[in-house]
Amino acid sequence: MRKKILFVVGGVVLFLLAPLVFGLSEIMMLNEIMIFALYAMSYNLLLGYGGLLSFGHSVFLGFGAYITGVLLVHYPEFPFLALILVSTFGTLIVGFTLGMFLLRQTGASFALLTMAIGGMFGTIALKWSDVTGGDDGICIFRPDINLYIFQIDTTSVTAFYYISVFLIGIATICCWYFTRTCMGQTVLLIRENETRMQFLGYNAAISRLILFTVAASFAGLAGSLYMLFIGTVAYDVISIPMSATALLITFIGGIGSFFGAWLGAAFYIYVQDLLSGITTRWPFFMGVIFILMVMFQREGLAGLLSRCIEGLRWLRGRRGRTKDESKQREGHLKVA
């Protein structure tokens, strides 16, 4: 436990010190990694904890982004923090409403239904061009933070980076806390054995709905920050590829591993950047990496990391996990 806290504090300090070491482009990349890590973390709540495979998670990213964008287009002086709060809670309401319909299904039907909902909202975003800007999307400028006591000029990359570190840090802590609460544990157990939990008197439907709503609101926050970071949003933010990005990052990091989303996002964004510098056909290599990981490394990078640590321990002669115990951990992920 102490080691874990040390690890997290170390990570936070690294993120805080990064602007002193790196140039502007690296900071922008780190910022993107953080936003996608938050997006994937919210997705991991659904898939890793709830066992709900969704192909429409980008709906919530899109809602967060569009609420922020549309508000800024009409009220350019909208306060920065209020903007983020409104987007997050707006998406929370959307998530709750959609969840009531979507969660009537589970398993493959749920996956397909979410895909259809994603397609529906993507089409609406494309066609309702009076509000969303349609094909061209909307462009905004980041408003300044004005808290009367102090003001922050958010146009600078570093300033926005620190704001992101602060907000995403808080969101990560909330997310982590959620998984530790009784609620979070209940969802986990419902994934493992729904009949038994119902027999014990837990309401699976309501638990799933709460999980879905929480996941949606975090994705909305990620969307709002994404909008403010990039400064423009178009209809393709709500699309299957965007939803799949969440799945890919989550899987690469390790489904069900809380900090896996961070590993996955770092890997995904970095490798994408690296490959797109070398070849225009980078999605091919991403696809191949992905197939290989499904075949040989189903626990993702987090699983690989913990296996490496075990190996090191074993080398140092301490008692590692026995073979049976490691086998138990191997991914037999159940989908409700």
Place this chain on the structure above:
Amino acid sequence: MKTFILFFVHGITYSGLLFLIASGLTMVFSMMRIMNFAHASFYMLAAYISYSILLRTGQFWLCMLLSPIALFVIGSLVEKFLIRRVHSFGLVYDLLLTFGLGYALDEMVKWIWGTMPLHLNLVFATSSITVFDTTYPVYRLFILAVSILVIGMLVLILFKTNLGIIIRAAVDDNEMANALGINIPILFNGVFAFGAALAALAGVVAAPLFTVSTDLASLVLIDGFVVVILGGLGSLGGAVLASFIIGQLQSFGVLLMPQISMIFIYVLMAVVLVFKPSGLLGDRK
């Protein structure tokens, strides 16, 4: 009235195409519980292959023969070397695998054939027929004929042959069928490959109708999935009904309300699923 009939026939031909795509998907799903995300990529790959064959030989019937065979082999290999190995780990990994495969295949196609849209020069695809002084492209009727032929063939195979009995038994309870001495792995392999071949056939007949381009897959993937879900996962009759409905909806949607025609199918699907979660003709939970 003339416009009405014209759009009705238009819708039906599109339904035929949709059915060709959806039938493979729904068969693979009902047998193996796999949602094959690479299905649309198979379809696109076949369209490109048939473009190349047509360019070399100029014979369209050769495309219709060779592309499905090529995709049958590819599908069989994919099942044997990729899907079989992760199938026991559950639904999510199947989905992830076919998703990665689709990703890689889409890019491979861009690599081999380039990103420019390609046109198929087929005389037969541009000619038209006049019935009761209404001119209609022959090729669309040809698509309809092919899909009706495929429906007939599937019904014959499933309900009139020994193989059909085995397949239906495996759909019902594959463990029991396995215990009774039916070689389930080979059957699965065959069904998956046959699904890929059906997608290929759809790709070949669609190629002269649309331009062969790299977003061919994404255009049809959603519609195909919608048909499968709307009809009920694993229900062949449902796929026929749903592709008919979606085809008409697309056709008349474009005629009456072009702005929001694309939203119709999603709304319809959401409404059906809310009231009957198993789809129109699906009975399985």
